[in-house]
Amino acid sequence: MTESRPVRVRFAPSPTGMLHIGGARTALFNWAYARSRGGTFLLRIEDTDIERNSEESLQSILDSMRWLGLDWDEGPEADGNYGPYFQSQRVHTYQAAMARGVEEGWLYRCFASAEELEVQREAARAAKTNWRFDPRFRDLSKQDAEARHAAGEKNVLRFRVPEGEEIVIKDHIRGAVAFSSNDMEDWVAVRPNGMPTYNFVCALDDSAMEISHVIRGEEHLVNTPKQVLVYRALGLAEPEYAHVPLILGQDGKKLSKRTGDTALGDYITKGYPVDALFNFLCLLGFSIDDKTDVFTREELLQVFDLKRISKSGAIFDTDKLHWLCGDWIRRMATPSFTAAVLPYLIDADLVSPDASADAELQSLVSVFQERITLFSELPAQAAGMFGELPEYDQKAQKALQAEGVSSVLQAVAKAVDASSWPMEDFSATVKTVAEELGLGMGKVMKPVRAALTGTLGGPELADVVRILGKKRSMKRLQECPSALEDSAPEG
Numbered sequence: 001m002t003e004s005r006p007v008r009v010r011f012a013p014s015p016t017g018m019l020h021i022g023g024a025r026t027a028l029f030n031w032a033y034a035r036s037r038g039g040t041f042l043l044r045i046e047d048t049d050i051e052r053n054s055e056e057s058l059q060s061i062l063d064s065m066r067w068l069g070l071d072w073d074e075g076p077e078a079d080g081n082y083g084p085y086f087q088s089q090r091v092h093t094y095q096a097a098m099a100r101g102v103e104e105g106w107l108y109r110c111f112a113s114a115e116e117l118e119v120q121r122e123a124a125r126a127a128k129t130n131w132r133f134d135p136r137f138r139d140l141s142k143q144d145a146e147a148r149h150a151a152g153e154k155n156v157l158r159f160r161v162p163e164g165e166e167i168v169i170k171d172h173i174r175g176a177v178a179f180s181s182n183d184m185e186d187w188v189a190v191r192p193n194g195m196p197t198y199n200f201v202c203a204l205d206d207s208a209m210e211i212s213h214v215i216r217g218e219e220h221l222v223n224t225p226k227q228v229l230v231y232r233a234l235g236l237a238e239p240e241y242a243h244v245p246l247i248l249g250q251d252g253k254k255l256s257k258r259t260g261d262t263a264l265g266d267y268i269t270k271g272y273p274v275d276a277l278f279n280f281l282c283l284l285g286f287s288i289d290d291k292t293d294v295f296t297r298e299e300l301l302q303v304f305d306l307k308r309i310s311k312s313g314a315i316f317d318t319d320k321l322h323w324l325c326g327d328w329i330r331r332m333a334t335p336s337f338t339a340a341v342l343p344y345l346i347d348a349d350l351v352s353p354d355a356s357a358d359a360e361l362q363s364l365v366s367v368f369q370e371r372i373t374l375f376s377e378l379p380a381q382a383a384g385m386f387g388e389l390p391e392y393d394q395k396a397q398k399a400l401q402a403e404g405v406s407s408v409l410q411a412v413a414k415a416v417d418a419s420s421w422p423m424e425d426f427s428a429t430v431k432t433v434a435e436e437l438g439l440g441m442g443k444v445m446k447p448v449r450a451a452l453t454g455t456l457g458g459p460e461l462a463d464v465v466r467i468l469g470k471k472r473s474m475k476r477l478q479e480c481p482s483a484l485e486d487s488a489p490e491g
Helices: 021-036 055-068 087-104 114-127 142-150 198-208 218-234 264-269 274-283 297-303 318-331 334-347 359-366 375-385 394-400 405-418 426-437 441-453 461-487
Strands: 008-011 040-043 107-110 156-159 166-171 175-180 188-190 213-217 240-244
Touching: 008 021, 008 213, 021 040, 021 055, 021 213, 021 240, 021 264, 021 274, 021 297, 055 264, 055 274, 087 107, 087 156, 087 188, 087 198, 087 218, 107 142, 107 188, 156 218, 166 218, 166 240, 175 218, 188 198, 198 218, 213 218, 218 240, 274 297, 274 318, 334 359, 334 375, 359 375, 359 461, 375 441, 375 461, 394 441, 405 426, 405 441, 405 461, 426 441, 426 461, 441 461
Parallel strands: 008 040, 213 240
Antiparallel strands: 107 156, 156 188, 166 175
């Protein structure tokens, strides 16, 4: 398959909920194909489900796509010559195709009730045959059908699927995929209220917007032959197709809330680095080569090709995602990392709402950059670095209540006070104290860490002391035993 016309691709979500992780991956592949080919990426909102649409969902989709860096050339809040880009505003454009379908006979009026249809389906199931719609209305004359319609009898417009035809889809990912028209029912193209259905308007909109390639999820493959028949009935140029694999949970089943978050907004809220999530979504069915896992957007666009997308389902490996998150966080420049974690520090009341990512805060958070995989993890790890005295966790309290700890801490505080500042080698100072007291380094370092940070884990103590400064370091070493004593329950 060769590209004989300008590349125009689209992502067409429904504003009935947050952007699904699978939808985000589809949008990303469309965006990457357009950007790698110098083409156009179009955003179309399929909002004909009036009862379930919401402005909140629409805004969430737009915000999520912007966060992921998937800028669109045409669509909501963007200029374009192929609008409107909301399907609900395009209803008038479908009337001519509907009228033509009725006139030419490839659309016909069906007056069967839902109860009648279910009886027919049950009979087909019992006979273990494919259900073919009752030909009573398929063969009803146009004159009789229009008379009943004019009289107000409720009906739908069905697409008359031709019999005995093979419909071959030349898919960029799956190769040639064949469908037999004998396995297809005469599907509803227009509902009783006059609103066209998805397969009908999708084909009309894609044609009107001159979409060259339809890149979408594998679950839409069953819709493709129906849309192809609409193109052929109207004599329209068909787009090329690429159906990307399903995203599977680690249980091998279709990704669902049972196996992890499915909405992109959840990952944004929890502090996943955008570059890591972008990178991970690319790996769900696509690869640059057999050894490269970490790559930039620019590197992706240099090699992106639909033929590199796998046919098989892509496993949503959360361990790999978290590994990528840590890798991308370590790659960040300190100012960018500080700006990314600042909102989480504010939410945790560790800094004021008007705090900025200044040099002092950058110095503090930088020592944790190697230790976290999500921005949201930083407040819990860095909490002990804020304020005059930290909160002591249970392990720190136990270490501080051991026999002789008060003398150890006072000796370290005295040595710190006597040292030049900033200290050149905190570990050497502590080692000297340990030797003077006749104790092993562990007997000294453990309570010192507990006193300085409120926990037994964390960054190098030299970094802790540097960030706390002399005054706060001395205060924590000298006052933590009494602070613990003061907070102990009476009795």
